[in-house]
Amino acid sequence: MNKKILKDLQLIFEKKIKETDKTSELENFDSITILQIMNLAKTKYKKNIDGLTIVKCKKILDIVKLFI
Amino acid sequence: MLKEIKNIEIAGIACCVPQNKIFNKNNKYHKNILRTIKAIGIKTRNVADKKTCTSDLVVEAAKNIIKKLKWKNHDIDVLVFVTQTPDYLTPATSGILQDRLKLKKTTLVFDINLGCSGYTHGLIAISSLMKSLNLKKGLLAVGDVTSKLVNIKDSVSNLLFGDAGSVTAIINNKNNRENLFCNYFSDGAGYKDIIVPSHSLSGRKKLAKNCLVENKDNKNNLRSQINMSLNGPNIFNFAINNIPPILINIINEIKNVKYCFLHQANKMIQDSIEKQINSKKITFPSSLKEFGNTSSATIPITICHNYHNQKLKGYALLCGFGVGLSISAVVINLEKTKIYKIIKI
Numbered sequence: 001m002n003k004k005i006l007k008d009l010q011l012i013f014e015k016k017i018k019e020t021d022k023t024s025e026l027e028n029f030d031s032i033t034i035l036q037i038m039n040l041a042k043t044k045y046k047k048n049i050d051g052l053t054i055v056k057c058k059k060i061l062d063i064v065k066l067f068i
Numbered sequence: 069m070l071k072e073i074k075n076i077e078i079a080g081i082a083c084c085v086p087q088n089k090i091f092n093k094n095n096k097y098h099k100n101i102l103r104t105i106k107a108i109g110i111k112t113r114n115v116a117d118k119k120t121c122t123s124d125l126v127v128e129a130a131k132n133i134i135k136k137l138k139w140k141n142h143d144i145d146v147l148v149f150v151t152q153t154p155d156y157l158t159p160a161t162s163g164i165l166q167d168r169l170k171l172k173k174t175t176l177v178f179d180i181n182l183g184c185s186g187y188t189h190g191l192i193a194i195s196s197l198m199k200s201l202n203l204k205k206g207l208l209a210v211g212d213v214t215s216k217l218v219n220i221k222d223s224v225s226n227l228l229f230g231d232a233g234s235v236t237a238i239i240n241n242k243n244n245r246e247n248l249f250c251n252y253f254s255d256g257a258g259y260k261d262i263i264v265p266s267h268s269l270s271g272r273k274k275l276a277k278n279c280l281v282e283n284k285d286n287k288n289n290l291r292s293q294i295n296m297s298l299n300g301p302n303i304f305n306f307a308i309n310n311i312p313p314i315l316i317n318i319i320n321e322i323k324n325v326k327y328c329f330l331h332q333a334n335k336m337i338q339d340s341i342e343k344q345i346n347s348k349k350i351t352f353p354s355s356l357k358e359f360g361n362t363s364s365a366t367i368p369i370t371i372c373h374n375y376h377n378q379k380l381k382g383y384a385l386l387c388g389f390g391v392g393l394s395i396s397a398v399v400i401n402l403e404k405t406k407i408y409k410i411i412k413i
Contacts, residue, residue, distance in 0.1 A: 051305070
């Protein structure tokens, strides 16, 4: 499951990412990315995630956990 | 549950945009502009110059539709104007429109303060009024110059908004067998998610002194109190969670919906709603790429941009959503509607 989510997130970040990556060090972790993550969660994983929860994620693994 | 207003016919739809075209790729305040354009789906926007206000765009659209439909100005019984960028805080701009269009003094004219849900809210309001007061001919004017509210250094909103005005001619015709169906949803708890704080009359003195001071948010976007402030994630959440169930219910209840004209907010919201509705029988036309988010005018702009001089067969589902936060949806048959080419001033 984690691998599948990570693969979907890589499409959003437009680069290879690891669960241990810090979000603060990712260049594309902006408002567009947050909306794309919310959209992915809603349409593919049937999860409602709000923007503030995503902003608070310090590592990619924290984002992955929101999808499970 | 769907509400029904009987015998309402849309005779025509006309739109007007400013000549001045902005290319988003030239924006200097985004690090990765091409990625942003791809995500929001907006390449160009028509933006009003300093002198042009909302009434200028609406007057041109109104003159065009009155002339083309061969209506007489004194035949118009009601004019409703929906805007969040009126020419003045007071008086209402509808009076200015009445004067400039030389409508009769007995025409019922008033403004409604709404943004992106304004076209469909406006259709519901004017149709209900025409029905209950037995008014024969009405004009629904919608329009905004939202670009004037946006701080160019605010990367949340500086690529989104175009300016436009539109006028829809409506007939209350007993011989018309078609009805207008509608539904709506509001959540006032989200009022701060789309806001221009300077117009607040509580604390007016404090704001008046500071309203032009630009402040940085945590992403280094600059905004003053006279600028529009958007909470993107909250608006996105509201839209993608509340709109699809409303539209799916309507589509299940009313067969033969062929077109779904969504308010053109941004491509991510469009795609998400379209994906959740998941219907191959329904076309989702767009005008985002060329005109951007023109607030209450996006639905008529999308109709006129894609279908001018054509006839739409089957039901059209129109859905506006945004400031409030609010949503409204209207289903109407546009087969007899004259759709005019967008004019530029």
